[in-house]
Amino acid sequence: MSRPRKWRSVCSLPSNSRFGPLGPSLEGLQPVVMTVDEYETIRLIDHEGMTQQECSEEMEVARTTVQGMYDSARKKLAASLVEGRPLFIEGGEYRLHDHNGPGFGRGGRGCRWRQRMGNEEGENQL
Numbered sequence: 001m002s003r004p005r006k007w008r009s010v011c012s013l014p015s016n017s018r019f020g021p022l023g024p025s026l027e028g029l030q031p032v033v034m035t036v037d038e039y040e041t042i043r044l045i046d047h048e049g050m051t052q053q054e055c056s057e058e059m060e061v062a063r064t065t066v067q068g069m070y071d072s073a074r075k076k077l078a079a080s081l082v083e084g085r086p087l088f089i090e091g092g093e094y095r096l097h098d099h100n101g102p103g104f105g106r107g108g109r110g111c112r113w114r115q116r117m118g119n120e121e122g123e124n125q126l
Contacts, residue, residue, distance in 0.1 A: 008037040008069075009060040010094040011111035020086030032080040035092030038073035041066055058111075 013036060020026050037059070044055040045066075052070065056063040080087040097111060 005093050006061055006065075007093055007095045008040065008065075009058070009097055010036055010040045011058075011097050013096070014039055014043075014089050017089040018086065019080070021084045026086050029085050031086040031088045032076045032083075033088050033090060034073055034076045035069075035094075036089060037092040037094040038069045038076065039089045040094070041070040042073045042077065045070060 020029075020031075040059060041055055044050045044058055045052065050058065052066050053063050055070075056066040059066060077087070079085065
């Protein structure tokens with residue numbers, strides 16, 4: 001029996017989950033599907049500027065797991081851009097942060113939930 005997968009901790013779902021080229025109909029184009037946890041690695045590493053180690057702590061998984069998800073996400077992003085295929089963000093093995101729980105955020109620097117709450121001092125309140 002194989003080892004059960006560990007759920008990846010994700011701050012929030014993306015506000016947009018479908019992207020694609022402008023122009024003619026997208027019918028007949030096979031979409032590229034990126035999982036929510038792969039999206040989270042792109043967001044934390046490339047957008048928030050975290051290292052893979054910091055990202056792994058935020059997502060509560062091993063750094064090697066983050067490295068694999070990040071590599072996969074970058075390949076999917078490149079395929080969508082280069083081949084002009086739509087990109088869908090859906091599925092994956094994740095759970096949303098419990099924003100009130102004791103384990104929330106491990107530092108929480110990368111979580112957009114706090115930013116959406118309009119509380120600039122949120123990081124000091126936990």
